[in-house]
Amino acid sequence: MAKPKSGKPEKSGPGIIGTSYLLAYNGLQVVGWSYLLFQVARHYLSGKGNDTIWEEVKPTVIVFQNAAVLEILNVAVGLVKSNLMITIFQVLSRVMVVCGVLLATPTGPLSPGMPLMLFAWAVTEIIRYSYYALNIVNFVPYALVWCRYTFFIALYPIGVTGELLCFYWAQHYVAKTKAWSYELPNTLNFTFSYNYFLLAVMFSYIPLFPQMYMHMVNQRKKIIGGQTSEKKAK
Numbered sequence: 001m002a003k004p005k006s007g008k009p010e011k012s013g014p015g016i017i018g019t020s021y022l023l024a025y026n027g028l029q030v031v032g033w034s035y036l037l038f039q040v041a042r043h044y045l046s047g048k049g050n051d052t053i054w055e056e057v058k059p060t061v062i063v064f065q066n067a068a069v070l071e072i073l074n075v076a077v078g079l080v081k082s083n084l085m086i087t088i089f090q091v092l093s094r095v096m097v098v099c100g101v102l103l104a105t106p107t108g109p110l111s112p113g114m115p116l117m118l119f120a121w122a123v124t125e126i127i128r129y130s131y132y133a134l135n136i137v138n139f140v141p142y143a144l145v146w147c148r149y150t151f152f153i154a155l156y157p158i159g160v161t162g163e164l165l166c167f168y169w170a171q172h173y174v175a176k177t178k179a180w181s182y183e184l185p186n187t188l189n190f191t192f193s194y195n196y197f198l199l200a201v202m203f204s205y206i207p208l209f210p211q212m213y214m215h216m217v218n219q220r221k222k223i224i225g226g227q228t229s230e231k232k233a234k
Contacts, residue, residue, distance in 0.1 A: 014079045019136060022079060025070065026133035030126055032064035037122035044115060054102060054109030057118065065098050065121070086215055089208050093163070094121070096201060101166050104180060107173040113165025120159030127151060149220040156216070160209055164202060171198045 014022065039057050068091045074080040075087050097117070101108040131148045134140045174180065180194035 018079050022074070023133060023136050025067075025074075026129045026136070029064060029067065029129040030133060032060060032067075033122050033125040033129065036060045036064065036118065037126065040115065040118045040122065050110055050112065050114050053114055053118070058102075061098055061102070061118075064125075065094055069095060083215065086212050090212060093201075093205075093208075097163050097166055100198070100201075101170040105170040105173045108166045108170035111162075111166040111169035113162035113169070115162070116158050117162025117166060120155045120162060124152065124155045124159065146224065149216070149224050152213075152216050152220075156209075156213055160205060164205065167198055167202045171195060171202070174198060 036057060039060060040053070043053050043056055071080070071091055072084070072088055075082045075084050097108075127144070127147050131140060131144055134144065175195045178193075178195070182190065182192040184191045
C-alpha cells in the first residue's frame, strides 16, 4: 500500500553536482591551508622573522582566503545550511585583512600579529574544511568533531588578536601617509579617509566578534553536549 503524502515538501540535498562541487572545494581548501601551515612552520623554524614571511606566503593566502568568498554564495543559494550574516562577517573580515591591510600597506605584514593570525587561520581552516568534507560523505570521526567545536575557544581570540594587530600597524602607516584616501578640494566634492575606515572596521569587531564566538559556543553545547549525552545513554 502506498504511503499517504504528508503535504510537506521533501527535503532535497544539493544533488550530485552540488555535492561534487562542495567536496572538491572543501578538499582543496584543506590542501591549501595545510600547505600554508607548512610554509609558516618552515619559515619560523628556519630562524626567519616577520620581515619576510608575507612575501613567502602571499600567493597561498591570497588564493585560499579569497576563495572563501564562495562560502557566502554557497550559503545564500542554499547549498550549505549556515548563518548567512555570521558567514559574511567571518569571510569579509578576513578578506579585508588580506586585501585592505596586507596588500594595501607595507607595514601590515610587518606586524607581530602576523604569525598569530596565520597560525590560527591555518589550523582553524584545516579542521573546519576537513569537517565539512567528511560530513558530505557522512564519515566524521568524533575526534574531528571535538576539534572543530573545541579548538576555536583558543584559536578565535588568537586569530582576532593577530588581525587587529595587523590593522593597527597598517593604520599608523595610513594615518601618516594618507594612503588610499581622497581629500578635499576635488572635482567630485567628496572625501574619504582610509585611516578612519580602518579604525571603523577595527571597532566593528567589538560588537560582532562576541556574536560569532557565542554562536560557536552554543554550537559546541548543542553538538558536543548532545553526542556526550547520547554516549552516556547507550
